[in-house]
Amino acid sequence: MIADTIEVADYLRERFRQDRILLFGHSWGSYLGIQVAAAAPDRFLAYVGMAQIAHQLRSEVMARNSMIEAYRARGDTRMAEQLEAAPVTMEDGTSDTWMRIRDRAMHGIGAGHMRNMTSVVTGIFLPMWQIRAYTLIDKINIWRGKIWSRPFFWDVLLHDDLGARLNEFDIPIYFFIGRHDLTANPELTRAYFDAIEAPVKGLYVFENSAHSPLFEEPQRARDILLQDVLHHAVRLSDEE
Template sequence: MIRGARADLPVLLFVPGSPGGSELRAMRERLAALEQRFVVVTMDRRGGARSFGALDPTPTFTVANETRNVLDVTEYLRTRFRRDKILLVAHSGGTIGATLAVQESPGYFAAYVGVGQVADPTASDRTQYADTLAWARAHGDGELVARLTQVGPPPYTNIYGYEPMILNEDRVYGTDNGDALIENAEAPELGALEKVHVLSGFLDSFDAYYPRVRSIDFKSQVPALGVPVYFVAGDREVPARVRDLGLWNAVLKAPRKELVTLKNAGHRSMFDQPAAFVALMERIRDAS
Protein backbone atom coordinates (compact mmCIF):
# COMPACT_ATOMS: atom_id res chain seq x y z
CA MET A 1 0.00 0.00 0.00
CA ILE A 2 1.48 3.35 -1.10
CA ARG A 3 -0.12 6.58 0.15
CA GLY A 4 1.04 10.18 0.38
CA ALA A 5 -0.08 13.75 -0.24
CA ARG A 6 2.61 14.25 -2.89
CA ALA A 7 4.93 11.94 -4.76
CA ASP A 8 7.94 14.18 -4.06
CA LEU A 9 7.79 13.68 -0.27
CA PRO A 10 10.44 11.55 1.48
CA VAL A 11 9.70 7.84 1.20
CA LEU A 12 8.98 5.83 4.36
CA LEU A 13 8.82 2.02 4.25
CA PHE A 14 6.99 0.29 7.10
CA VAL A 15 7.61 -3.40 7.85
CA PRO A 16 4.91 -5.02 10.08
CA GLY A 17 5.73 -6.93 13.22
CA SER A 18 4.30 -10.43 13.31
CA PRO A 19 5.34 -13.17 10.88
CA GLY A 20 2.87 -12.96 8.04
CA GLY A 21 2.03 -9.52 9.35
CA SER A 22 -0.37 -7.05 7.77
CA GLU A 23 -1.02 -3.55 9.16
CA LEU A 24 -2.81 -1.87 6.26
CA ARG A 25 -5.82 -0.62 8.20
CA ALA A 26 -3.85 0.44 11.27
CA MET A 27 -1.35 2.41 9.18
CA ARG A 28 -4.04 4.12 7.10
CA GLU A 29 -6.37 4.97 9.99
CA ARG A 30 -4.09 5.56 12.96
CA LEU A 31 -1.05 7.05 11.23
CA ALA A 32 -2.76 8.89 8.38
CA ALA A 33 -0.96 12.09 9.43
CA LEU A 34 2.29 10.57 8.21
CA GLU A 35 0.91 10.77 4.66
CA GLN A 36 1.17 14.58 4.74
CA ARG A 37 4.87 14.27 5.49
CA PHE A 38 5.99 11.12 3.67
CA VAL A 39 5.12 8.75 0.89
CA VAL A 40 4.11 5.94 3.26
CA VAL A 41 4.68 2.42 1.97
CA THR A 42 3.22 -0.46 4.00
CA MET A 43 4.21 -3.96 2.98
CA ASP A 44 2.52 -7.22 3.90
CA ARG A 45 5.18 -9.60 5.12
CA ARG A 46 5.61 -12.91 3.36
CA GLY A 47 2.80 -15.32 4.15
CA GLY A 48 0.23 -12.77 5.29
CA ALA A 49 -2.87 -11.19 3.73
CA ARG A 50 -2.03 -10.33 0.10
CA SER A 51 1.31 -12.15 0.41
CA PHE A 52 -0.19 -15.41 1.68
CA GLY A 53 0.51 -17.11 -1.63
CA ALA A 54 4.24 -16.62 -1.05
CA LEU A 55 4.23 -18.70 2.14
CA ASP A 56 5.40 -21.84 0.36
CA PRO A 57 7.95 -23.29 0.07
CA THR A 58 8.43 -22.90 3.81
CA PRO A 59 12.06 -24.21 3.83
CA THR A 60 13.00 -20.90 2.15
CA PHE A 61 11.15 -18.88 4.80
CA THR A 62 14.30 -17.87 6.65
CA VAL A 63 15.83 -14.82 8.32
CA ALA A 64 17.98 -14.31 5.23
CA ASN A 65 14.87 -14.39 3.04
CA GLU A 66 13.05 -11.87 5.24
CA THR A 67 16.10 -9.61 5.01
CA ARG A 68 16.14 -9.95 1.25
CA ASN A 69 12.44 -9.09 1.05
CA VAL A 70 13.06 -5.77 2.81
CA LEU A 71 15.95 -5.00 0.48
CA ASP A 72 13.93 -5.96 -2.63
CA VAL A 73 11.11 -3.59 -1.68
CA THR A 74 13.64 -0.88 -0.86
CA GLU A 75 15.33 -1.24 -4.23
CA TYR A 76 11.96 -1.02 -5.96
CA LEU A 77 11.06 2.15 -4.08
CA ARG A 78 14.42 3.79 -4.72
CA THR A 79 13.93 3.20 -8.44
CA ARG A 80 10.23 4.10 -8.62
CA PHE A 81 10.56 7.35 -6.65
CA ARG A 82 14.10 8.17 -7.76
CA ARG A 83 15.49 8.34 -4.24
CA ASP A 84 18.98 7.47 -3.14
CA LYS A 85 17.77 6.73 0.37
CA ILE A 86 14.51 5.96 2.15
CA LEU A 87 13.47 5.98 5.79
CA LEU A 88 12.94 2.48 7.16
CA VAL A 89 10.49 1.83 10.02
CA ALA A 90 9.89 -1.67 11.36
CA HIS A 91 7.90 -3.13 14.22
CA SER A 92 8.51 -6.07 16.53
CA GLY A 93 9.47 -9.23 14.61
CA GLY A 94 9.76 -7.18 11.43
CA THR A 95 12.75 -5.44 13.00
CA ILE A 96 14.85 -8.57 12.57
CA GLY A 97 14.91 -8.52 8.76
CA ALA A 98 14.92 -4.71 8.75
CA THR A 99 17.93 -4.46 11.05
CA LEU A 100 19.89 -6.95 9.00
CA ALA A 101 18.91 -5.13 5.79
CA VAL A 102 20.36 -1.91 7.20
CA GLN A 103 23.49 -3.75 8.26
CA GLU A 104 23.89 -5.21 4.77
CA SER A 105 23.08 -2.09 2.72
CA PRO A 106 23.34 1.06 4.88
CA GLY A 107 23.61 3.25 1.79
CA TYR A 108 19.95 2.56 0.99
CA PHE A 109 18.61 4.17 4.16
CA ALA A 110 18.43 7.71 5.54
CA ALA A 111 17.67 6.38 9.04
CA TYR A 112 16.28 3.32 10.77
CA VAL A 113 13.44 3.34 13.32
CA GLY A 114 12.81 0.15 15.28
CA VAL A 115 9.50 0.11 17.20
CA GLY A 116 9.24 -2.70 19.76
CA GLN A 117 12.71 -3.60 18.51
CA VAL A 118 13.82 -7.22 18.83
CA ALA A 119 17.34 -7.72 20.18
CA ASP A 120 17.53 -11.22 21.69
CA PRO A 121 14.19 -12.98 21.20
CA THR A 122 15.04 -16.20 23.01
CA ALA A 123 16.26 -14.38 26.14
CA SER A 124 13.19 -12.11 26.05
CA ASP A 125 10.82 -15.04 25.57
CA ARG A 126 12.33 -17.00 28.46
CA THR A 127 11.82 -14.09 30.84
CA GLN A 128 8.29 -13.53 29.51
CA TYR A 129 7.59 -17.21 30.16
CA ALA A 130 8.77 -16.82 33.77
CA ASP A 131 6.67 -13.64 34.16
CA THR A 132 3.58 -15.37 32.76
CA LEU A 133 4.01 -18.41 34.99
CA ALA A 134 4.50 -16.21 38.07
CA TRP A 135 1.41 -14.17 37.15
CA ALA A 136 -0.69 -17.30 36.66
CA ARG A 137 0.35 -18.68 40.05
CA ALA A 138 -0.25 -15.34 41.79
CA HIS A 139 -3.74 -15.07 40.28
CA GLY A 140 -4.71 -18.68 40.88
CA ASP A 141 -5.02 -19.52 37.19
CA GLY A 142 -4.39 -23.24 37.46
CA GLU A 143 -5.21 -23.93 33.82
CA LEU A 144 -2.57 -21.47 32.60
CA VAL A 145 -0.03 -22.84 35.11
CA ALA A 146 -0.67 -26.34 33.77
CA ARG A 147 -0.28 -25.30 30.14
CA LEU A 148 2.95 -23.41 30.78
CA THR A 149 4.36 -26.24 32.85
CA GLN A 150 3.48 -28.71 30.14
CA VAL A 151 5.32 -26.85 27.35
CA GLY A 152 8.23 -25.76 29.54
CA PRO A 153 10.43 -22.70 28.86
CA PRO A 154 11.06 -21.51 25.26
CA PRO A 155 12.30 -21.70 22.57
CA TYR A 156 9.78 -24.00 20.90
CA THR A 157 9.62 -25.66 17.50
CA ASN A 158 6.10 -24.43 16.64
CA ILE A 159 3.55 -21.75 17.49
CA TYR A 160 1.66 -23.90 19.97
CA GLY A 161 4.40 -23.67 22.56
CA TYR A 162 4.24 -19.87 22.38
CA GLU A 163 0.44 -19.74 22.43
CA PRO A 164 -0.02 -19.43 26.24
CA MET A 165 2.35 -16.44 26.37
CA ILE A 166 0.88 -14.74 23.27
CA LEU A 167 -2.74 -15.11 24.37
CA ASN A 168 -2.06 -13.88 27.92
CA GLU A 169 0.39 -11.04 27.25
CA ASP A 170 -2.25 -8.34 27.71
CA ARG A 171 -3.43 -9.87 31.01
CA VAL A 172 0.08 -10.21 32.40
CA TYR A 173 1.40 -6.79 31.41
CA GLY A 174 -1.76 -4.68 31.28
CA THR A 175 -1.47 -3.93 27.58
CA ASP A 176 -4.07 -3.91 24.81
CA ASN A 177 -2.58 -5.57 21.74
CA GLY A 178 -5.06 -8.39 21.28
CA ASP A 179 -7.33 -6.68 18.75
CA ALA A 180 -4.59 -6.07 16.17
CA LEU A 181 -5.35 -9.11 14.02
CA ILE A 182 -9.09 -8.41 14.00
CA GLU A 183 -8.55 -4.74 13.21
CA ASN A 184 -6.34 -5.45 10.22
CA ALA A 185 -8.47 -8.35 9.01
CA GLU A 186 -11.18 -5.74 8.41
CA ALA A 187 -9.02 -3.60 6.12
CA PRO A 188 -11.14 -2.57 3.10
CA GLU A 189 -8.05 -2.84 0.89
CA LEU A 190 -8.25 -6.62 1.27
CA GLY A 191 -10.56 -9.01 -0.51
CA ALA A 192 -12.56 -11.61 1.41
CA LEU A 193 -9.95 -14.36 1.11
CA GLU A 194 -7.12 -11.95 1.90
CA LYS A 195 -8.92 -10.95 5.11
CA VAL A 196 -9.05 -14.61 6.14
CA HIS A 197 -5.33 -14.82 5.43
CA VAL A 198 -4.54 -12.08 7.96
CA LEU A 199 -5.23 -14.64 10.68
CA SER A 200 -4.28 -17.84 8.87
CA GLY A 201 -1.16 -16.15 7.52
CA PHE A 202 -0.08 -15.18 11.02
CA LEU A 203 -0.57 -18.72 12.33
CA ASP A 204 1.13 -20.46 9.42
CA SER A 205 3.95 -17.93 9.06
CA PHE A 206 4.69 -17.83 12.78
CA ASP A 207 4.86 -21.61 12.81
CA ALA A 208 7.26 -21.68 9.83
CA TYR A 209 9.43 -18.66 10.61
CA TYR A 210 9.61 -17.84 14.31
CA PRO A 211 11.56 -20.97 15.38
CA ARG A 212 14.27 -19.82 12.95
CA VAL A 213 14.96 -16.61 14.89
CA ARG A 214 15.97 -18.44 18.07
CA SER A 215 19.69 -17.83 17.42
CA ILE A 216 19.30 -14.06 16.91
CA ASP A 217 21.35 -12.01 19.36
CA PHE A 218 22.10 -8.57 17.97
CA LYS A 219 24.59 -7.79 20.75
CA SER A 220 27.08 -10.02 18.95
CA GLN A 221 25.63 -10.20 15.43
CA VAL A 222 25.06 -6.48 14.85
CA PRO A 223 27.75 -4.50 16.67
CA ALA A 224 27.30 -1.47 14.41
CA LEU A 225 24.85 0.13 11.98
CA GLY A 226 25.95 2.74 9.46
CA VAL A 227 22.86 4.97 9.70
CA PRO A 228 21.16 7.01 12.43
CA VAL A 229 19.17 4.62 14.61
CA TYR A 230 16.08 5.35 16.71
CA PHE A 231 14.47 2.78 18.97
CA VAL A 232 10.88 3.35 20.13
CA ALA A 233 9.34 1.53 23.10
CA GLY A 234 6.09 1.92 24.96
CA ASP A 235 6.28 2.38 28.71
CA ARG A 236 4.04 -0.71 29.03
CA GLU A 237 6.17 -2.87 26.75
CA VAL A 238 7.12 -6.35 27.96
CA PRO A 239 9.99 -5.52 30.36
CA ALA A 240 12.29 -8.27 29.08
CA ARG A 241 12.20 -6.85 25.56
CA VAL A 242 13.18 -3.41 26.85
CA ARG A 243 15.95 -4.96 28.94
CA ASP A 244 17.44 -6.88 26.02
CA LEU A 245 17.14 -3.88 23.72
CA GLY A 246 18.99 -1.81 26.31
CA LEU A 247 21.81 -4.33 26.48
CA TRP A 248 22.25 -4.18 22.71
CA ASN A 249 21.83 -0.43 22.51
CA ALA A 250 24.57 0.02 25.11
CA VAL A 251 27.18 -1.58 22.83
CA LEU A 252 25.77 -0.63 19.41
CA LYS A 253 27.83 1.83 17.37
CA ALA A 254 25.96 4.15 15.00
CA PRO A 255 26.35 7.70 13.66
CA ARG A 256 23.49 8.59 15.97
CA LYS A 257 21.28 6.51 18.23
CA GLU A 258 18.37 7.37 20.45
CA LEU A 259 15.97 5.38 22.60
CA VAL A 260 12.52 6.99 22.81
CA THR A 261 9.84 5.89 25.28
CA LEU A 262 6.21 6.68 24.48
CA LYS A 263 3.98 7.08 27.52
CA ASN A 264 0.75 5.13 27.95
CA ALA A 265 1.75 2.75 25.16
CA GLY A 266 2.42 -0.95 24.83
CA HIS A 267 4.10 -3.14 22.23
CA ARG A 268 2.33 -1.37 19.34
CA SER A 269 3.35 2.01 20.71
CA MET A 270 3.18 3.88 17.39
CA PHE A 271 -0.52 2.97 17.11
CA ASP A 272 -1.22 3.59 20.80
CA GLN A 273 0.22 7.12 20.62
CA PRO A 274 0.06 8.14 16.96
CA ALA A 275 0.47 11.91 17.50
CA ALA A 276 3.65 11.42 19.52
CA PHE A 277 4.99 9.00 16.92
CA VAL A 278 4.24 11.36 14.02
CA ALA A 279 6.04 14.17 15.87
CA LEU A 280 9.05 11.91 16.33
CA MET A 281 9.06 10.98 12.66
CA GLU A 282 8.98 14.66 11.71
CA ARG A 283 12.04 15.22 13.88
CA ILE A 284 13.84 12.26 12.35
CA ARG A 285 12.95 13.46 8.84
CA ASP A 286 14.34 16.92 9.55
CA ALA A 287 17.54 15.46 11.00
CA SER A 288 18.13 13.05 8.10
Protein backbone atom coordinates in the same frame (compact mmCIF):
# COMPACT_ATOMS: atom_id res chain seq x y z
CA MET B 1 13.47 -11.87 2.55
CA ILE B 2 16.30 -9.38 3.13
CA ALA B 3 16.86 -9.27 -0.62
CA ASP B 4 13.11 -8.91 -1.25
CA THR B 5 12.91 -5.98 1.17
CA ILE B 6 15.82 -4.24 -0.55
CA GLU B 7 14.11 -4.73 -3.92
CA VAL B 8 10.87 -3.24 -2.58
CA ALA B 9 12.88 -0.31 -1.19
CA ASP B 10 14.44 0.26 -4.61
CA TYR B 11 11.00 0.22 -6.21
CA LEU B 12 9.72 2.80 -3.72
CA ARG B 13 12.78 5.00 -4.15
CA GLU B 14 12.26 5.06 -7.90
CA ARG B 15 8.49 5.53 -7.73
CA PHE B 16 8.68 8.46 -5.31
CA ARG B 17 11.94 9.83 -6.73
CA GLN B 18 13.82 9.64 -3.44
CA ASP B 19 17.47 8.72 -3.05
CA ARG B 20 16.83 7.38 0.46
CA ILE B 21 13.68 6.37 2.33
CA LEU B 22 12.89 5.54 5.95
CA LEU B 23 13.06 1.91 7.05
CA PHE B 24 10.68 1.02 9.90
CA GLY B 25 10.47 -2.47 11.40
CA HIS B 26 7.98 -3.68 14.02
CA SER B 27 8.24 -6.92 16.04
CA TRP B 28 9.24 -9.69 13.61
CA GLY B 29 9.69 -6.89 11.09
CA SER B 30 12.36 -5.44 13.37
CA TYR B 31 14.29 -8.71 13.15
CA LEU B 32 14.19 -8.44 9.36
CA GLY B 33 14.52 -4.67 9.25
CA ILE B 34 17.70 -4.29 11.23
CA GLN B 35 19.38 -6.88 9.01
CA VAL B 36 18.24 -4.91 5.95
CA ALA B 37 19.67 -1.73 7.50
CA ALA B 38 23.04 -3.44 7.87
CA ALA B 39 22.96 -4.95 4.39
CA ALA B 40 21.90 -1.89 2.38
CA PRO B 41 22.48 1.36 4.31
CA ASP B 42 22.77 3.38 1.10
CA ARG B 43 19.00 3.03 0.50
CA PHE B 44 17.81 4.48 3.80
CA LEU B 45 17.60 7.75 5.72
CA ALA B 46 17.53 5.87 9.01
CA TYR B 47 16.25 2.71 10.63
CA VAL B 48 13.50 2.70 13.28
CA GLY B 49 12.98 -0.50 15.26
CA MET B 50 9.70 -0.65 17.20
CA ALA B 51 9.61 -3.45 19.79
CA GLN B 52 13.07 -4.29 18.49
CA ILE B 53 13.97 -7.94 18.85
CA ALA B 54 17.40 -8.66 20.33
CA HIS B 55 17.44 -12.30 21.47
CA GLN B 56 13.93 -13.70 21.34
CA LEU B 57 14.38 -16.95 23.25
CA ARG B 58 15.83 -15.06 26.21
CA SER B 59 12.88 -12.66 25.94
CA GLU B 60 10.43 -15.59 26.06
CA VAL B 61 12.08 -16.94 29.21
CA MET B 62 11.91 -13.51 30.84
CA ALA B 63 8.28 -13.05 29.76
CA ARG B 64 7.22 -16.32 31.38
CA ASN B 65 8.92 -15.41 34.65
CA SER B 66 7.35 -11.94 34.65
CA MET B 67 3.88 -13.29 33.92
CA ILE B 68 4.03 -15.92 36.65
CA GLU B 69 5.02 -13.20 39.11
CA ALA B 70 2.28 -10.84 37.86
CA TYR B 71 -0.50 -13.42 38.06
CA ARG B 72 0.65 -14.55 41.49
CA ALA B 73 0.58 -10.93 42.66
CA ARG B 74 -3.02 -10.45 41.49
CA GLY B 75 -4.10 -13.71 43.10
CA ASP B 76 -4.78 -15.60 39.88
CA THR B 77 -3.20 -18.88 40.94
CA ARG B 78 -4.92 -20.81 38.13
CA MET B 79 -3.16 -18.83 35.39
CA ALA B 80 0.11 -18.81 37.32
CA GLU B 81 0.02 -22.59 37.58
CA GLN B 82 -0.79 -22.93 33.87
CA LEU B 83 2.25 -20.80 33.05
CA GLU B 84 4.44 -22.82 35.40
CA ALA B 85 3.33 -25.95 33.54
CA ALA B 86 4.34 -24.37 30.20
CA PRO B 87 8.14 -24.61 30.08
CA VAL B 88 10.45 -22.21 28.23
CA THR B 89 14.20 -22.68 28.64
CA MET B 90 17.37 -21.53 26.93
CA GLU B 91 18.29 -25.17 26.45
CA ASP B 92 15.03 -26.58 25.08
CA GLY B 93 13.30 -23.52 23.63
CA THR B 94 9.55 -22.93 23.72
CA SER B 95 7.11 -25.75 24.45
CA ASP B 96 3.83 -26.25 22.60
CA THR B 97 2.04 -25.59 25.89
CA TRP B 98 3.75 -22.21 26.18
CA MET B 99 2.86 -21.20 22.62
CA ARG B 100 -0.82 -22.02 23.25
CA ILE B 101 -1.09 -19.94 26.41
CA ARG B 102 1.44 -17.17 25.69
CA ASP B 103 -0.69 -14.53 23.91
CA ARG B 104 -3.73 -14.98 26.14
CA ALA B 105 -1.61 -14.60 29.27
CA MET B 106 0.16 -11.50 27.94
CA HIS B 107 -3.07 -9.77 26.97
CA GLY B 108 -4.55 -10.63 30.35
CA ILE B 109 -2.08 -8.29 32.08
CA GLY B 110 -1.85 -5.60 29.39
CA ALA B 111 1.53 -6.71 28.11
CA GLY B 112 0.61 -8.04 24.68
CA HIS B 113 0.20 -6.28 21.33
CA MET B 114 -1.35 -3.24 23.02
CA ARG B 115 -2.15 -2.34 26.61
CA ASN B 116 -5.90 -2.27 26.01
CA MET B 117 -6.08 -5.30 23.71
CA THR B 118 -7.70 -8.36 25.24
CA SER B 119 -7.06 -10.84 22.41
CA VAL B 120 -5.56 -11.17 18.94
CA VAL B 121 -8.97 -12.11 17.56
CA THR B 122 -10.83 -8.98 18.70
CA GLY B 123 -7.81 -6.68 18.51
CA ILE B 124 -6.26 -7.63 15.16
CA PHE B 125 -8.10 -10.38 13.28
CA LEU B 126 -11.59 -8.84 13.21
CA PRO B 127 -10.52 -5.19 12.63
CA MET B 128 -8.32 -6.31 9.74
CA TRP B 129 -11.41 -7.50 7.85
CA GLN B 130 -12.71 -3.91 7.88
CA ILE B 131 -9.68 -2.43 6.11
CA ARG B 132 -10.76 -1.53 2.58
CA ALA B 133 -7.20 -1.34 1.23
CA TYR B 134 -6.97 -5.16 1.45
CA THR B 135 -8.80 -7.38 -1.00
CA LEU B 136 -10.61 -10.47 0.27
CA ILE B 137 -7.78 -12.72 -0.90
CA ASP B 138 -5.27 -10.40 0.80
CA LYS B 139 -7.11 -10.80 4.09
CA ILE B 140 -7.16 -14.58 3.77
CA ASN B 141 -3.53 -14.81 2.72
CA ILE B 142 -2.27 -12.72 5.64
CA TRP B 143 -3.35 -15.44 8.04
CA ARG B 144 -2.45 -18.29 5.70
CA GLY B 145 1.03 -16.78 5.50
CA LYS B 146 1.37 -16.50 9.26
CA ILE B 147 0.45 -20.16 9.72
CA TRP B 148 2.62 -21.35 6.83
CA SER B 149 5.72 -19.35 7.74
CA ARG B 150 6.06 -20.09 11.46
CA PRO B 151 7.85 -23.46 11.05
CA PHE B 152 10.43 -21.80 8.78
CA PHE B 153 11.12 -18.65 10.79
CA TRP B 154 10.36 -19.23 14.46
CA ASP B 155 13.35 -21.38 15.47
CA VAL B 156 15.80 -19.20 13.55
CA LEU B 157 14.39 -16.07 15.17
CA LEU B 158 14.35 -17.60 18.64
CA HIS B 159 18.00 -18.57 18.76
CA ASP B 160 19.57 -15.63 16.93
CA ASP B 161 21.39 -13.26 19.28
CA LEU B 162 21.51 -10.12 17.15
CA GLY B 163 23.71 -8.26 19.60
CA ALA B 164 26.42 -10.87 19.22
CA ARG B 165 26.71 -10.49 15.45
CA LEU B 166 25.14 -7.24 14.25
CA ASN B 167 25.99 -4.01 16.05
CA GLU B 168 27.78 -1.69 13.60
CA PHE B 169 25.64 0.47 11.28
CA ASP B 170 26.31 3.23 8.77
CA ILE B 171 22.93 4.94 9.20
CA PRO B 172 21.09 6.45 12.21
CA ILE B 173 19.39 3.88 14.42
CA TYR B 174 16.29 4.59 16.52
CA PHE B 175 14.43 2.23 18.88
CA PHE B 176 10.83 2.64 20.12
CA ILE B 177 10.29 0.66 23.35
CA GLY B 178 6.98 0.02 25.11
CA ARG B 179 7.45 0.02 28.86
CA HIS B 180 5.01 -2.87 29.34
CA ASP B 181 6.10 -5.02 26.38
CA LEU B 182 6.64 -8.69 27.21
CA THR B 183 6.88 -9.86 23.59
CA ALA B 184 10.19 -8.08 22.97
CA ASN B 185 11.69 -7.51 26.41
CA PRO B 186 12.60 -3.81 26.93
CA GLU B 187 15.69 -4.66 28.99
CA LEU B 188 17.12 -6.77 26.19
CA THR B 189 16.30 -4.10 23.62
CA ARG B 190 18.03 -1.46 25.72
CA ALA B 191 21.11 -3.65 26.16
CA TYR B 192 21.21 -4.18 22.40
CA PHE B 193 20.89 -0.45 21.83
CA ASP B 194 23.82 0.23 24.16
CA ALA B 195 26.02 -2.16 22.17
CA ILE B 196 25.24 -0.54 18.80
CA GLU B 197 27.63 1.80 17.04
CA ALA B 198 25.97 4.18 14.58
CA PRO B 199 26.36 7.78 13.35
CA VAL B 200 23.30 8.75 15.41
CA LYS B 201 21.19 6.61 17.71
CA GLY B 202 18.14 7.35 19.81
CA LEU B 203 16.11 5.30 22.25
CA TYR B 204 12.53 6.24 23.17
CA VAL B 205 10.55 4.63 25.99
CA PHE B 206 6.77 4.83 25.70
CA GLU B 207 5.46 4.68 29.25
CA ASN B 208 1.86 3.76 28.39
CA SER B 209 2.59 1.20 25.67
CA ALA B 210 3.22 -2.51 25.35
CA HIS B 211 4.26 -3.97 21.98
CA SER B 212 2.98 -1.26 19.60
CA PRO B 213 3.93 2.31 20.66
CA LEU B 214 3.14 3.77 17.23
CA PHE B 215 -0.51 2.77 17.65
CA GLU B 216 -0.77 3.20 21.43
CA GLU B 217 0.88 6.63 21.68
CA PRO B 218 0.65 7.90 18.09
CA GLN B 219 1.20 11.59 18.78
CA ARG B 220 4.52 11.04 20.54
CA ALA B 221 5.62 8.59 17.85
CA ARG B 222 4.80 11.12 15.12
CA ASP B 223 6.68 13.87 16.97
CA ILE B 224 9.78 11.70 17.20
CA LEU B 225 9.62 10.71 13.54
CA LEU B 226 9.17 14.32 12.37
CA GLN B 227 11.46 16.11 14.82
CA ASP B 228 14.23 13.57 15.38
CA VAL B 229 14.34 10.76 12.83
CA LEU B 230 13.89 12.87 9.69
CA HIS B 231 16.54 15.32 10.91
CA HIS B 232 19.04 12.78 12.33
CA ALA B 233 18.56 14.26 15.80
CA VAL B 234 17.97 12.88 19.30
CA ARG B 235 16.27 15.87 20.91
CA LEU B 236 13.37 13.79 22.26
CA SER B 237 15.40 10.69 23.10
CA ASP B 238 15.36 9.17 26.58
CA GLU B 239 19.08 8.38 26.11
CA GLU B 240 20.26 11.80 24.96
